[in-house]
Amino acid sequence: MTTPTPTLTGERADLLETLAVHRAFLRHTVAGLTDEQAATRTTVSELCLGGLIKHVAGVEASWMRFATGDPDAMTMDEGDWTGQFRMLDGETLESLLAAYEEVARTTDALVATLDLDDSYPLPPAPWFEPGARRSVRRVLLHVIAETSQHAGHADIIRESLDGAKTMG
Template structure:
């Protein structure tokens, strides 16, 4: 069996189950991409971008916590604290890759719990204002989950490029590892 395992989805039905399944699948692909990294590798830049694999993990964990908070607090006066984002993509000297991975797992579990508990995916949630969104908007929980799925897919692409430049690991090859059908594939 390859490194890619079946996605476990909480005991919910309908559209929530479908959305949580795709969200979990995107996270699982991302986790495959960042598996087996050393602390040094997690901090290493491999492209002209400032992005690192550890920084992407930290950012996605922060985003999951933030989304869970926006849904539960429903603050009609919220403004995004830009200072909170200053090091959102950076593993700081006092942070470890192991710790941000643990936070990633905890934050994504917390977000899933919030999605499960929300009465309806149609609930409208006030979004914090930000420099790029100065007017208050309201989004459904459904749209917020879809935005998270898009964000995971977006950053999974970043992570795959960074990882391949780092040590040659290709996520498609990694998830196919050990599969008979994959032996004949050239993933490069």
């Protein structure tokens, strides 16, 4: 027997609702695309629509592992930096969206149970202040910002691809 997910209210509900809205924008932007279209770079950047889905899912998964106290969650192989923004051989838009959906389910379940005030030290990195910590709440705000930012990138790429717009 599975335990039903509790109905969330207040801050937790607001955080998840905001994240859900931006996830939906990102998913809507890739609706109806072929794998070839999803892998197409339409600007001078390395970004493609499938790669953005993969990147956002990976970032969300890493930050949520960090939010559970996993100190290794924020380490990344620098050699694979550009690979996270592209669709690689064998990857499909359908599989990337399925992986993103699984990450979203995990995040939503964690938000229901984690203490938003818990905080963990950030690893040494040029983009983190030495000795800085992040609370679970701040991690969620970062995931929302990251998803929102990349949903905007996706909208530009999609419009460049075939003229479709997420909004407007």
